Amino acid sequence: MNAPLVAASLMPSIAQRAIAPAFLEQLQARFGPQCSTAMVVREQHGRDESAMQAPPPVAVVFAESTDDVAAAVQLAAQYHAPVIPFGVGSSLEGHLLAVQGGISLDVSRMNKVLSINADDLTVTLQPGVTRKQLNEEVKSAGLFFPIDPGADASLGGMCATRASGTNAVRYGTMRENVLALQVVTASGEVIRTGTGAKKSSAGYDLTRLMVGSEGTLGVITEITLKLYPLPEAVMAATCAFSSLADAVNTTIQIIQLGVPIARCELLDGNTVRMVNQHSKLGLAEGPMMLMEFHGSPAGVQEQIATVQEIVKDNHGHGFQWADTPEERTRLWTARHNAYFAGVQSRPGCRCITTDTCVPISKLADALLDSVDEANAAGIPYFMVGHVGDGNFHMGYLIDPDNAQERDTAEQLNAQLVARALRLGGTCTGEHGVGLHKMEFLVHEAGAGAVAMMRAIKQALDPHNILNPGKIFAL
Amino acid sequence: MNAPLVAASLMPSIAQRAIAPAFLEQLQARFGPQCSTAMVVREQHGRDESAMQAPPPVAVVFAESTDDVAAAVQLAAQYHAPVIPFGVGSSLEGHLLAVQGGISLDVSRMNKVLSINADDLTVTLQPGVTRKQLNEEVKSAGLFFPIDPGADASLGGMCATRASGTNAVRYGTMRENVLALQVVTASGEVIRTGTGAKKSSAGYDLTRLMVGSEGTLGVITEITLKLYPLPEAVMAATCAFSSLADAVNTTIQIIQLGVPIARCELLDGNTVRMVNQHSKLGLAEGPMMLMEFHGSPAGVQEQIATVQEIVKDNHGHGFQWADTPEERTRLWTARHNAYFAGVQSRPGCRCITTDTCVPISKLADALLDSVDEANAAGIPYFMVGHVGDGNFHMGYLIDPDNAQERDTAEQLNAQLVARALRLGGTCTGEHGVGLHKMEFLVHEAGAGAVAMMRAIKQALDPHNILNPGKIFAL
Numbered sequence: 020m021n022a023p024l025v026a027a028s029l030m031p032s033i034a035q036r037a038i039a040p041a042f043l044e045q046l047q048a049r050f051g052p053q054c055s056t057a058m059v060v061r062e063q064h065g066r067d068e069s070a071m072q073a074p075p076p077v078a079v080v081f082a083e084s085t086d087d088v089a090a091a092v093q094l095a096a097q098y099h100a101p102v103i104p105f106g107v108g109s110s111l112e113g114h115l116l117a118v119q120g121g122i123s124l125d126v127s128r129m130n131k132v133l134s135i136n137a138d139d140l141t142v143t144l145q146p147g148v149t150r151k152q153l154n155e156e157v158k159s160a161g162l163f164f165p166i167d168p169g170a171d172a173s174l175g176g177m178c179a180t181r182a183s184g185t186n187a188v189r190y191g192t193m194r195e196n197v198l199a200l201q202v203v204t205a206s207g208e209v210i211r212t213g214t215g216a217k218k219s220s221a222g223y224d225l226t227r228l229m230v231g232s233e234g235t236l237g238v239i240t241e242i243t244l245k246l247y248p249l250p251e252a253v254m255a256a257t258c259a260f261s262s263l264a265d266a267v268n269t270t271i272q273i274i275q276l277g278v279p280i281a282r283c284e285l286l287d288g289n290t291v292r293m294v295n296q297h298s299k300l301g302l303a304e305g306p307m308m309l310m311e312f313h314g315s316p317a318g319v320q321e322q323i324a325t326v327q328e329i330v331k332d333n334h335g336h337g338f339q340w341a342d343t344p345e346e347r348t349r350l351w352t353a354r355h356n357a358y359f360a361g362v363q364s365r366p367g368c369r370c371i372t373t374d375t376c377v378p379i380s381k382l383a384d385a386l387l388d389s390v391d392e393a394n395a396a397g398i399p400y401f402m403v404g405h406v407g408d409g410n411f412h413m414g415y416l417i418d419p420d421n422a423q424e425r426d427t428a429e430q431l432n433a434q435l436v437a438r439a440l441r442l443g444g445t446c447t448g449e450h451g452v453g454l455h456k457m458e459f460l461v462h463e464a465g466a467g468a469v470a471m472m473r474a475i476k477q478a479l480d481p482h483n484i485l486n487p488g489k490i491f492a493l
Numbered sequence: 494m495n496a497p498l499v500a501a502s503l504m505p506s507i508a509q510r511a512i513a514p515a516f517l518e519q520l521q522a523r524f525g526p527q528c529s530t531a532m533v534v535r536e537q538h539g540r541d542e543s544a545m546q547a548p549p550p551v552a553v554v555f556a557e558s559t560d561d562v563a564a565a566v567q568l569a570a571q572y573h574a575p576v577i578p579f580g581v582g583s584s585l586e587g588h589l590l591a592v593q594g595g596i597s598l599d600v601s602r603m604n605k606v607l608s609i610n611a612d613d614l615t616v617t618l619q620p621g622v623t624r625k626q627l628n629e630e631v632k633s634a635g636l637f638f639p640i641d642p643g644a645d646a647s648l649g650g651m652c653a654t655r656a657s658g659t660n661a662v663r664y665g666t667m668r669e670n671v672l673a674l675q676v677v678t679a680s681g682e683v684i685r686t687g688t689g690a691k692k693s694s695a696g697y698d699l700t701r702l703m704v705g706s707e708g709t710l711g712v713i714t715e716i717t718l719k720l721y722p723l724p725e726a727v728m729a730a731t732c733a734f735s736s737l738a739d740a741v742n743t744t745i746q747i748i749q750l751g752v753p754i755a756r757c758e759l760l761d762g763n764t765v766r767m768v769n770q771h772s773k774l775g776l777a778e779g780p781m782m783l784m785e786f787h788g789s790p791a792g793v794q795e796q797i798a799t800v801q802e803i804v805k806d807n808h809g810h811g812f813q814w815a816d817t818p819e820e821r822t823r824l825w826t827a828r829h830n831a832y833f834a835g836v837q838s839r840p841g842c843r844c845i846t847t848d849t850c851v852p853i854s855k856l857a858d859a860l861l862d863s864v865d866e867a868n869a870a871g872i873p874y875f876m877v878g879h880v881g882d883g884n885f886h887m888g889y890l891i892d893p894d895n896a897q898e899r900d901t902a903e904q905l906n907a908q909l910v911a912r913a914l915r916l917g918g919t920c921t922g923e924h925g926v927g928l929h930k931m932e933f934l935v936h937e938a939g940a941g942a943v944a945m946m947r948a949i950k951q952a953l954d955p956h957n958i959l960n961p962g963k964i965f966a967l
Contacts, residue, residue, distance in 0.1 A: 138853070141852070183692055204945065212938075216884075218655075218882055220921045225945060275614075410692065445693035447694045464695060472697045479948060
């Protein structure tokens with residue numbers, strides 16, 4: 020814990036294991052056309068949205084059932100071959116890279132919503148279902164699933180990374196919203212964690228252990244989630260601020276007053292400029308807050324009245340309101356397009372994304388200095404934040420062929436993480452550790468806690484076949 | 494999973510380990526008067542509120558600091574001696590019994606609230622702080638901690654059993670309300686889990702693994718909890734029903750409509766009669782619901798209007814309302830005294846408590862048949878329920894010297910658990926597995942999941958010294 024925090028490396032340590040030819044032969048015999056060794060397929064499965072790179076997996080298995088997953092893992096266990104679960108490939112932290120070789124296990128064809136239980140506000144589904152698909156399928160029952168990490172991620176991937184995003188400020192993260200799982204263990208056995216009950220004290224919380232385990236403890240093959248009734252009233256709003264500090268202080272006060280706001284997001288002026296260019300929105304080019312309120316009509320009005328007071332006290336202005344789905348979509352365009360607007364503002368760039376989360380009272384300390392540092396370093400960036408949770412992202416837009424820029428971005432990232440840890444926060448609010456934050460995790464959790472994680476991994480996956488080399492070196 | 498569910502035994506399997514005299518000598522040298530071998534102290538620490546019995550621990554160490562806990566565990570690790578963490582002794586499942594011998598590690602003197610962070614709505618405290626003490630200490634900051642299991646339990650014990658109780662229907666359980674822990678591991682090392690951030694994806698969720706681990710994976714020495722602003726408006730209510738089915742259906746409809754009710758409790762008519770006798774309350778002797786509403790004044794009125802409608806549709810009557818703390822206390826007396834009223838209704842009895850929790854849509858199926866079965870068996874019982882969560886308790890009041898009654902009660906318990914599992918529920922909503930529900934856990938979770946729990950235990954506590962023999966046989 021005492022060594023200075025060093026910049027993470029974009030060059031993962033590669034130690035590919037020798038894969039027995041018999042393993043591939045047996046995979047092909049079991050899976051036929053569901054097993055591909057075509058280079059284009061392997062390459063597509065060997066990368067993600069991070070700026071990190073590694074050689075592709077030796078093969079891709081397209082699982083269509085829990086039996087398929089169990090069979091693939093059983094073969095991998097027999098040959099001690101790495102297995103990397105794959106949903107839609109939207110990880111930002113190198114989770115999908117085959118740094119120790121092995122196969123990619125694509126579960127995107129396991130994309131059925133198995134049962135919607137409106138009486139208990141739950142749904143059971145396969146891991147390849149994406150969040151947009153899920154919301155389409157439960158809408159007619161008057162229900163929705165709130166967790167929205169931005170990308171149209173698979174629910175399996177969202178479980179694996181303990182995802183959150185907008186809406187988490189009110190509805191919690193995947194940690195709070197997964198009720199039960201079916202999991203294929205490292206030996207290829209199928210187990211279930213949790214039940215349909217809302218709460219339980221029945222032994223170790225294996226559900227919460229699997230959620231956020233980044234594919235290293237088991238392959239998730241079935242998920243039971245909480246759903247919520249579509250709110251009676253929804254109102255979205257944006258407002259502008261002259262200074263970033265004013266916007267951040269507004270956020271802090273909204274949360275400290277206990278307003279049950281459903282979304283509370285922030286873009287800095289630089290990022291608003293990028294989305295204006297990208298989506299021709301004509302927004303005032305200063306810091307912008309985006310909010311959403313859910314509840315009864317009276318409850319929503321009550322929340323809005325409180326928030327308007329706070330915004331006014333902090334010199335916010337230019338409120339825009341939307342209460343129809345179409346208007347809300349228009350208002351939220353800026354937020355939803357921020358990542359792409361940022362990346363497209365610099366053709367050919369790669370994005371190094373930060374993900375710190377701090378206690379709400381420390382948000383100004385964490386965020387304002389980080390933006391100042393990025394501006395001082397002169398590196399292009401965007402900044403978006405789930406600020407209601409104390410979570411924000413800097414996206415440093417680097418030329419991947421420019422070592423100097425890469426180093427600068429990683430140095431900024433390291434400074435930002437060190438600051439968040441000093442303030443009692445975490446290096447990753449929602450993206451996971453993957454390859455990119457392994458050093459940071461040791462500083463955050465301490466060597467003893469990481470040793471405990473490693474001991475659990477070794478006990479549950481003695482041959483280290485499940486997504487090896489992620490979270491901690493092993 | 495296929496064998497029929499058998500009744501749990503009140504006779505735990507006792508396999509006391511030989512304790513090296515040098516272990517006790519070294520404990521006494523390190524702890525002096527903080528280490529007691531007086532029989533009265535040992536006996537007081539060798540039992541809990543369950544009906545189970547075992548020989549007492551060989552000694553009791555009164556820890557006053559994390560260093561004390563670490564030193565005691567280090568000595569125990571050296572001699573492979575069991576260590577049973579002890580808070581206030583309010584477990585209902587035999588957690589505190591020294592079935593494998595060893596020492597009781599009493600943390601009740603570690604009872605300081607270390608810091609109240611009103612800006613972030615968190616508090617950090619030692620494990621011996623009780624929930625009433627905590628609420629006294631944070632009241633002046635305008636805050637409260639909602640989890641209320643009935644007993645004035647220690648927060649350490651509440652973490653260890655993943656406790657909940659009234660209020661969980663709105664605020665969640667210990668699972669949702671513990672932010673971070675300091676833990677002494679089985680080797681006597683001190684680690685920290687979690688940070689001050691509201692959410693995190695930084696590695697395995699060790700906090701959630703420790704919460705509910707019943708003292709078998711570590712000794713909790715410091716706890717950071719979420720707090721909540723005292724609600725602007727609080728209104729409590731009771732109402733009566735002619736039939737238990739009507740009361741249960743009222744509950745189901747309140748939850749399904751998404752009313753953010755803070756407490757939603759039920760007593761059957763038999764239990765109302767017991768509390769009338771115990772506390773001279775003069776309540777109408779039929780099924781009674783107790784509710785509490787938190788929010789803004791308008792929000793509370795909105796909830797009440799909805800609930801009144803539902804109650805009326807289900808033939809409820811005799812509403813009583815209370816909005817001052819004194820009146821609320823009076824109204825809640827029936828609920829708070831139910832356990833004692835039940836136990837005292839039969840002098841000399843012991844209570845065997847059930848704790849199933851089912852999906853809300855299955856509550857009527859689970860509860861009504863269980864009450865009918867108890868009535869048919871002719872065994873005295875009380876019934877109270879955190880019904881808003883689908884969780885209820887039957888307390889079978891048995892003569893501990895009457896083997897027939899014990900068997901009948903355990904048979905009723907087994908039937909009730911089997912029914913809950915068939916309905917997608919859990920054998921324990923909030924009390925934990927302890928000694929009494931180990932068989933049930935295997936039926937609920939399956940042999941594979943229990944094997945995974947056991948593998949984790951063996952990895953983190955290779956000499957099996959932390960509360961051995963609980964949750965699963967080992």
